[in-house]
Amino acid sequence: xxxxxxxxxxxxxxxxxxxxxxxxxxxxxxxxxxxxxxxxxxxxxxxxxxxxxxxxxxxxxxxxxxxxxxxxxxxxxxxxxxxxxxxxxxxxxxxxxxxxxxxxxxxxxxxxxxxxxxxxxxxxxxxxxxxxxxxxxxxxxxxxxxxxxxxxxxxxxxxxxxxxxxxxxxxxxxxxxxxxxxxxxxxxxxxxxxxxxxxxxxxxxxxxxxxxxxxxxxxxxxxxxxxxxxxxxxxxxxxxxxxxxxxxxxxxxxxxxxxxxxxxxxxxxxxxxxxxxxxx
Amino acid sequence: xxxxxxxxxxxxxxxxxxxxxxxxxxxxxxxxxxxxxxxxxxxxxxxxxxxxxxxxxxxxxxxxxxxxxxxxxxxxxxxxxxxxxxxxxxxxxxxxxxxxxxxxxxxxxxxxxxxxxxxxxxxxxxxxxxxxxxxxxxxxxxxxxxxxxxxxxxxxxxxxxxxxxxxxxxxxxxxxxxxxxxxxxxxxxxxxxxxxxxxxxxxxxxxxxxxxxxxxxxxxxxxxxxxxxxxxxxxxxxxxxxxxxxxxxxxxxxxxxxxxxxxxxxxxxxxxxxxxxxxxxxxxxxxxxxxxxxxxxxxxxxxxxxxxxxxxxxxxxxxxxxxxxxxxxxxxxxxxxxxxxxxxxxxxxxxxxxxxxxxxxxxxxxxxxxxxxxxxxxxxxxxxxxxxxxxxxxxxxxxxxxxxxxxxxxxxxxxxxxxxxxxxxxxxxxx
Numbered sequence: 001x002x003x004x005x006x007x008x009x010x011x012x013x014x015x016x017x018x019x020x021x022x023x024x025x026x027x028x029x030x031x032x033x034x035x036x037x038x039x040x041x042x043x044x045x046x047x048x049x050x051x052x053x054x055x056x057x058x059x060x061x062x063x064x065x066x067x068x069x070x071x072x073x074x075x076x077x078x079x080x081x082x083x084x085x086x087x088x089x090x091x092x093x094x095x096x097x098x099x100x101x102x103x104x105x106x107x108x109x110x111x112x113x114x115x116x117x118x119x120x121x122x123x124x125x126x127x128x129x130x131x132x133x134x135x136x137x138x139x140x141x142x143x144x145x146x147x148x149x150x151x152x153x154x155x156x157x158x159x160x161x162x163x164x165x166x167x168x169x170x171x172x173x174x175x176x177x178x179x180x181x182x183x184x185x186x187x188x189x190x191x192x193x194x195x196x197x198x199x200x201x202x203x204x205x206x207x208x209x210x211x212x213x214x215x216x217x218x219x220x221x222x223x224x225x226x227x228x229x230x231x232x233x234x235x236x237x238x239x240x241x242x243x244x245x246x247x248x249x250x251x252x253x254x255x256x257x258x259x260x261x262x263x264x265x266x267x268x269x270x271x272x273x274x275x276x277x278x279x280x
Numbered sequence: 281x282x283x284x285x286x287x288x289x290x291x292x293x294x295x296x297x298x299x300x301x302x303x304x305x306x307x308x309x310x311x312x313x314x315x316x317x318x319x320x321x322x323x324x325x326x327x328x329x330x331x332x333x334x335x336x337x338x339x340x341x342x343x344x345x346x347x348x349x350x351x352x353x354x355x356x357x358x359x360x361x362x363x364x365x366x367x368x369x370x371x372x373x374x375x376x377x378x379x380x381x382x383x384x385x386x387x388x389x390x391x392x393x394x395x396x397x398x399x400x401x402x403x404x405x406x407x408x409x410x411x412x413x414x415x416x417x418x419x420x421x422x423x424x425x426x427x428x429x430x431x432x433x434x435x436x437x438x439x440x441x442x443x444x445x446x447x448x449x450x451x452x453x454x455x456x457x458x459x460x461x462x463x464x465x466x467x468x469x470x471x472x473x474x475x476x477x478x479x480x481x482x483x484x485x486x487x488x489x490x491x492x493x494x495x496x497x498x499x500x501x502x503x504x505x506x507x508x509x510x511x512x513x514x515x516x517x518x519x520x521x522x523x524x525x526x527x528x529x530x531x532x533x534x535x536x537x538x539x540x541x542x543x544x545x546x547x548x549x550x551x552x553x554x555x556x557x558x559x560x561x562x563x564x565x566x567x568x569x570x571x572x573x574x575x576x577x578x579x580x581x582x583x584x585x586x587x588x589x590x591x592x593x594x595x596x597x598x599x600x601x602x603x604x605x606x607x608x609x610x611x612x613x614x615x616x617x618x619x620x621x622x623x624x625x626x627x628x629x630x631x632x633x634x635x636x637x638x639x640x641x642x643x644x645x646x647x648x649x650x651x652x653x654x655x656x657x658x659x660x661x662x663x664x665x666x667x668x669x670x671x672x673x674x675x676x677x678x679x680x681x682x683x684x685x686x687x688x689x690x691x692x693x694x695x696x697x698x699x700x701x702x703x704x705x706x707x708x709x710x711x
Contacts, residue, residue, distance in 0.1 A: 010609070010613055010669045010670070010673055011669065011670055011673070013602075013669055014665050014666055014668070014669025014670040015670070017599055017602070017661075017662070017665040017669070018662045018665055018666055018670075020584060020586065020588060020595055020599075021583060021584070021658045021659075021661055021662040021665075022658075022662065023586045023588055024583060024584055024585045024586040024592070024658050025655060025658040025659065025662075027585060027586050028585060028651055028654050028655050028658060029655065031651065032651045032655075037650070037651060059544075059545045087360070087363045087367065092367075145557075148363070149363070149556040149557075152548060152553060152556045153553050153554070153556035153557050154553055155553050201566065242556075244367060245366070245367070245373045248373075249373060249374070249377075249544055249547070250544065250545070252374065252544060253540065253541075253543070253544025253545055254544075256540045256544060257537065257540055257541070257544075260533055260536055260537045260540060261537070263533045264530055264533035264534060264537065267526070267529045267530035267532075267533050268530045268533075270526050270529065270530070271526040271527050271529065271530045274522050274523060274526045275523065275526070275527070278321060278518060278523070279321075279692050279693065279696050280321045280322050280323075280692060
């Protein structure tokens with residue numbers, strides 16, 4: 001009797017797991033029937049970003065330095081009031097076309113904290129190219145994230161940044177797929193201090209609209225600073241900030257693929273040659 | 281070991297003769313992966329993946345050793361040290377992306393390698409030990425990959441560590457204490473990060489050691505083959521070198537091409553954006569998901585939602601570990617004497633259902649746990665267990681298998697001539 005049980009142990013264990021899963025399945029299905037899930041307001045009205053094409057996209061993509069410089073200007077004059085960029089050093093700005101002298105000037109515009117271990121005094125000094133962008137301490141509501149990696153730390157990357165900056169709407173008149181937010185969810189209310197933005201996952205974001213009017217930033221290169229243009233430029237800049245080695249990566253990738261294709265060709269020829277008389 | 285017609289190592293160069301007389305290492309290599317290892321002549325491309333897995337491990341060890349020179353395993357600086365590698369270390373972006381995507385490449389080739397073994401019955405006698413050691417390697421890989429994903433100390437690193445170590449708290453009575461002991465604290469922190477780094481550096485070398493045992497055990501009976509019949513004579517085999525080194529060589533080229541496309545053009549495709557956010561114990565991500573190679577097991581874990589005798593969480597943890605441990609018993613669950621699914625019509629259907637089932641489990645594991653996905657997960661998890669513990673044992677008892685070819689050579693010639701000729705010049709298998 002005992003050995004019969006042991007010899008068929010696999011059937012008992014298998015049946016135990018299957019029975020448990022059937023019990024769980026019955027629970028899930030009955031829960032679904034008795035208590036059908038209600039679509040929440042953020043599930044119903046969250047909007048995914050529209051695609052944004054940048055010159056850095058694709059296997060041959062390169063950065064457009066003029067656009068990155070415009071984007072940096074937007075970051076410096078608008079975003080940097082609340083958001084830091086602590087993984088980027090001023091010297092890195094040479095990679096987007098600033099000269100050594102320009103980088104020194106930009107760095108000196110920032111105050112970097114210092115600490116004297118002898119006296120214990122804390123002070124600041126003007127930045128130098130080797131410094132990273134100083135951390136921004138934000139005293140208001142919410143905690144603005146550091147932007148160094150934001151283009152890689154959000155689903156959708158640059159498209160998400162562009163959509164979010166330009167995506168503030170009036171919830172009273174907002175519709176998605178022909179459905180009105182206030183009709184579907186009459187109780188919907190934007191909490192105090194937050195702002196309605198359907199591109200943000202829970203629809204209410206602490207950040208007020210950062211770009212509110214054309215010409216908020218005066219571009220040197222004559223590009224018309226529309227809100228759309230400024231947000232595209234800053235998205236492009238943040239892609240660079242998150243992935244400064246992108247161009248080197250693309251170049252190395254093209255070389256690696258060409259090398260490997262030649263290698264595969266030669267290795268395949270060697271294989272065919274060695275096996276030519278062997279049926280397999 | 282090996283077949284009587286295996287070529288013996290005969291060093292020609294005096295230096296090699298000198299070495300071989302004192303330390304027969306060249307002889308060992310020649311017999312293991314050189315001209316001295318006779319391999320069935322009919323292996324198809326599914327047999328490339330063992331060598332590819334070895335190549336993937338080598339890539340991981342080489343890139344990992346260099347990364348460890350620049351990485352700092354301390355909760356305060358780990359995240360920043362990874363960014364330092366990405367921005368300031370020469371070629372650091374390449375090392376890190378190669379290592380992160382190398383883990384995915386390692387798992388994809390190992391999964392193909394495992395499913396090849398399932399299809400062609402490579403776990404059956406006399407190769408049970410090869411299979412058992414392979415499952416050990418798979419378990420070690422999972423532990424290594426999990427701990428490696430914690431090291432960048434991003435949000436998914438932290439919360440992944442929180443979830444995985446939480447499994448141990450499902451153990452009755454002592455579970456919570458075991459979890460705290462393993463982590464060195466109440467939640468993942470410096471102590472956990474440091475020990476994970478230590479073990480993440482150690483385990484790959486343990487894997488390399490078990491791989492040597494895996495290959496050693498393989499060389500006793502020799503490689504299986506798509507027909508699943510034993511080697512009968514010299515005409516059934518070719519020497520590993522140059523025949524299979526050449527075949528593996530160009531296969532490796534294709535492997536590295538796909539690897540390169542990932543590393544250079546889509547390095548973050550298989551990762552999760554949240555892991556570029558520094559670990560924050562006070563902010564739980566909306567959806568905690570592991571890396572893609574754990575998705576099927578994560579789906580099994582989440583499918584057990586009912587308390588019955590044991591708490592649901594304990595059922596889930598038992599089932600998740602059980603889903604892998606079952607593989608250890610497979611050689612004794614499947615008693616069919618026929619190895620290759622080519623000659624097992626019923627098993628072949630069950631195999632392909634299992635493939636679809638595991639892919640669906642993976643899809644469920646990577647998705648949010650909504651009721652719709654939960655239902656799909658519960659059905660597919662039930663099939664997974666039924667497959668190994670009920671369906672395959674029954675099939676192996678009642679299946680009517682198709683007639684096997686008399687030899688590998690006969691099968692090869694039949695394929696080429698379109699009929700079952702057994703003539704291959706003078707070399708007819710002498711049984």
